[in-house]
Amino acid sequence: MALSDLVARLLSRPARRVVDAPVRSLVDQALETREVPSAAEISRLRAQLDDRTRDLDALSARVDGLAELVSTLEQENRDLRAEVARAHVPTEPCAVEACTSAASDGAFCSVHEAAWRGGELDGHVGPDGHVRHGDALLRVQTALAGQPVVVTGKKRLTVKVAGKRVSFRAVT
């Protein structure tokens, strides 16, 4: 039996004084049995829904705030990276022309620095001013150590260090 039918029947009983309270009690009972929420329950649910909505709004605001924070932190990170890049001492390339490495402490990269210190780097004045030219070993001023050197000639040698002719003596 539909709820409305039950109510209609209760209210339309002829020649019988229908007491309001029992009817309402019956309706309430019927509503309860059918698990239909009462007005009070609906009102409570509405209040709960309002609370949830407020909670969601608050959460949404917090998420927005966090997104903003993340964005700010990302920007700061980029700024710091740029600052570090600017602060980094620009490295000179290795003095050996064919080499693509950056110079370490001196004029050469670590590999060529080692070769130079070992007297095995052609084209540059050695650490103690030695210049190798074929089988001959020449010597220029020690102050020119590490500079690029070009030796030309056969009997009369010409030694140019960094493009300038310099005096030398034959060691061997």
Ligand SMILES: [Zn+2]
């Ligand atoms: Zn190098």
